[in-house]
Amino acid sequence: CQISLSLGPSFQTVDVYSVTVGCTVTSRFAHTIVTSKALNKANTSQEIFFEMELPKTAFITNFSMEIDGQVYVGKMKEKEKAKKEYEKAVSSGQTAGLVKASGRKMEKFSVSVNIAAKSSVTFILTYEELLQRKLGQYEILNRVTPKQRVQDFQIVADIYEPQGFAFVEATATFLTNELLYLVEKTLCFWFIFYYLDLIKCCISHQIVNGYFVHFFAPPDLPRVPKNVVFLIDRSGSMSGRKIQQTRDALEAILKDLHEEDHFAFILFDSSIVTWKDSLTKATEENVSKAIAYVRELRDRGATNINDAVLRAVRMLVEDRENDKLPERSVDMIILLTDGMPNNGESNLQTIQENVHSAVGGKMTMFCLGFGNDVDYSFLDVLCRQNKGLARRIFEGSDATLQLQGFYDEVSSPLLLDVDLRYPDNAVDHLTKNHYSQLFNGSEIVVSGQLINGDPDNFLVEVFAKGPEMDYIVQGKASVVNLEVMYPEQEYIFGDFSERLWAYLTIQQLLEDRFDHLNCKALEMSLQYSFVTPVTSMVVIKPDTEDGPSSPLIADKLTEGRCRKGQNIISFLRRLTRPLSVENQATGPPAHHLYFAS
Structure with a gap:
């Protein structure tokens, strides 16, 4: 796919070689990697920018830069420690950052780095999220905002759902009407919607490496008044x-x-x-x-x-x-x-x-x-x-x-007071397993750890209230061997079930808003390398001819902090050329990717 925009002469000294978006979805858990490579063709050093938008529910899990063969990898830190390290550099004029308020479904991450003449930089951003079922479908959304010609542009999505698909649709559209007259050929938005085959079974299990994920979405139930x-x-x-x-x-x-x-x-x-x-x-x-x-x-x-x-x-x-x-x-x-x-x-x-x-x-x-x-x-x-x-x-x-x-x-509520129950001697570290209601087109997801990794005693029972009588269903988990089902993609599955469990656990801990639970959320965010409202990721670029080391910070805010006048919040003064980073966030973890270079 060739992307071409008519831009001013200042863009002619930077070549963006490639923009690649790779998204892998395994049982609703999406892992997205965005990579972009650019070259400074000028005879002097200059800033090169990387910008992208990602879903509000996503957690960034990694950001790194490769500059002339040297890789600088982000390190996860408690938010206040990261902030102090960043502000210390800012106060000495080494770097500057910007936080922008989020949009409806997306939030923006942006970073700029000063690159020497004739040098190249590769940006790599990774994030994860659990796709939520809404009105019966799952949505993967990516936004690409090209600002100049990209020689190699590619978006690849691989979706692995053992239940099978009832319907899949991919669509694309222009980003804004304002850019249309500049665009010769472009793909600015792409969506993938898919429906799963839920008719055969309302209880679906995935068990990988001792962690289970249980999806509950019963079909054909009468609605509750x-x-x-x-x-x-x-x-x-x-x-x-x-x-x-x-x-x-x-x-x-x-x-x-x-x-x-x-x-x-x-x-x-x-x-x-x-x-x-x-x-x-x-x-x-x-x-x-x-x-x-x-x-x-x-x-x-x-x-x-x-x-x-x-x-x-x-x-x-x-x-x-x-x-x-x-x-x-x-x-x-x-x-x-x-x-x-x-x-x-x-x-x-x-x-x-x-x-x-x-x-x-x-x-x-x-x-x-x-x-x-x-x-x-x-x-x-x-x-x-x-x-x-x-x-x-x-x-x-x-x-x-x-x-x-x-x-x-x-x-359209379908069930009230939904309880998903498991044997005490079979599971541990359960995520939320009681819900006040289940709505048509939605889905309940529960995850946890198997004790001793033994699925033989793993029986799930669902108790709920229907419009006329109680709803009771039970089933024994059958282990789906993903490596056998997809023999050529065994590398994909790895620890996805454990990371999905951690994602859900952190999200629910943060929702409870108690200090002791936030401490647990911090501990898990650091352990699993998630940028959440209690952590930040810092990338340190070592000393250069332009000055001492300068940190870039990836941060995540909360929806409640986006107020009038903060659609674009000037978080720090924009200073000279050295690097500047920004990331804004407003919501729970997720895994998708939107990118502009």
């Missing part, structure tokens, strides 16, 4: 496009409700207004009336989140006590807001405590943070404390589709 209270922020900051997009999304969502579902609307600004005093069954007549009500939604006032959420909780509790809701059904609160609470109770921790106490583990809360002003970390904690999750809705013309897309993911 849901009782959902929509909490809609109509404060003044929602004016204009936001409120219109909210109206459009709610209208589409209402049309997708099933008749056995119940729903309610609570509008809030400085006051709290309910459409009705209790939840309403989603009959055709009631949905039509609700759509007419939503169309009249207007913005006004301040933002009283505390009282609005507590009112929603009371409504669900009272309807439960009065037997107005099906016994086997899911209670949900979906909060859409674009700002900070500035009316009523405004202390964020107090709001979280109030909601957690009121909910009492009896319902699930989802929060949609609209735009850049919203305090996402506050919403994230609010949801995690109440069995749900938060999602940022990015401002743009497709915000309506984002709202609908999120709702589609949680609109």
